[in-house]
Amino acid sequence: MRAHRLPEQFRSGSFTTVEADGAGLSRSRLRASDLDAPSRGIRVPLRDDSSLLQRLRGYTALDDASVVSELTAARARGISLPPWVDDTIHLSRTKGGTHPRRAGVVGHRTLLLPDEVEHLDGVRITSPARTWLDLAHHLPLWDLVAAGDHLVNEHGPDHPHPREAICTLEQLRRTTMAHPKKKGKRNALAALDLIRVGADSPKETEMRRVLMDHGMPEPTLNVVLYGEWSRPVVWPDVAYPEFRISLQYDGKVHGEEQQYERDIRRAALTAELGWEEVRVSAGDLRGKWPSMMPKVRRALLRAGWTE
Incomplete structure (x- = not known):
């Protein structure tokens, strides 16, 4: 027999069996084949294209002391993570309680200050700054820097994609200093000195x-x-303004024909303005002595840099 259509509020994201009971769903309906039970008391529609955050809602709805945290909070907030990070769900409770314990969950017990927990789309989740601090005992230094670059990144109105920072470097620093015994703090302090505003991707941080x-x-x-009439025309990924050198990272998308033509126009504009463009690919960043280095070194020397 075909299962009855779920009420609209249960058709995307996760929900609890308690919520389902309150809406009048029977226990047999909650065992239907179109629902997954990732953990006790939680159901998720199998054909679910909702966001990660929506799929996590049931976990914090079941327990008002639990907070989405650590690597899971970073993924839900769109912070770029290394490819080796898996999909394990991380939940935290503040010190004084017990570790969250349920299938598929890594539980943490930690001190969470009042401003370090937010409600986002109905889900309790650690704040951006606290999420970043928690990453400090998971990630190597420069992956942590890339995560910080993502959070503090902003562009002004002259950029084709203006944006405001998710949080400031000062907020990252203040949150870090509020936890003197936090695991990974030494890594966090080192990263704070390397985070910069303006990196749009981990590859730009890697450059x-x-x-x-x-x-x-x-x-x-x-x-x-x-360019003419003080119109913004080129936005280098990174640059050496004093030497008029622009570095542009070419990712996979740059293999597309339209993007290739845009890159040619950009390089021509850069040259017209008296700048030299150095294009960098993923392969240029690899190895003990990356091939990007002689490219950049030659350009700097031509422009008058002295080693």
């Missing part, structure tokens, strides 16, 4: 790391090149 690791001067982010 900066490779340059600095190999003795190049630190590049500048959020640089805008202006």
Whole structure:
């Protein structure tokens, strides 16, 4: 027999069996084949295209002391993580309670200050700054820097995609200093000194790391090149303004024909403005001596840089 259609509020995301009981759903309906039971007391429609955050709602609805945290909070907030991070769900309770215990969940017990927990789409989740601090004992230094770059990134009105920061570097620092004995704090403090505003992707952070690791001067982010009538025309990924050198990262999308043509126009505009563009691919960042280095070094030397 075909299962009765679920009420609209249960057709996406997770929900609790208590909520279902309150809506009049029978126990047999909750055992139907179109529902998954990822953990005790939680159901999720099998054909569910909702966001990760919506799929997590049932976990905090079941327990008003639990908070989505750690790597799971980072994924739900769109913070880029290394590919080795798995889909395990992390939940936290503040110190004084017990660890969250249920199938498929890694439970944590930690001190959560009042401003470190937010309600987002009906889900209790650690704040952006607290989420970043929790990542400090999971991630290597430069992956933590990339996560911080994502959170503090902002662009002004002259950028084609203006955006406000999710949180500020000062908020990251203040949250870190509020937990003197936090696991991973040394990693967090080192990362705070390396986070910069203006990186749009982990690859842009990686470009900066490779340059600095190999003795190049630190590049500048959020640089805008202006054309006629002071119109913004080029937005380098990273740049050396004093040497008029623009570095652009070419990802997989750059293999598309339209993007390739845009890249040619951008390089021509850059040259017209008296700048030199250095294009960098993923392969240019790999290895003990990445091939990006001689490219950038030659460009800097041509522009008058002295080692």
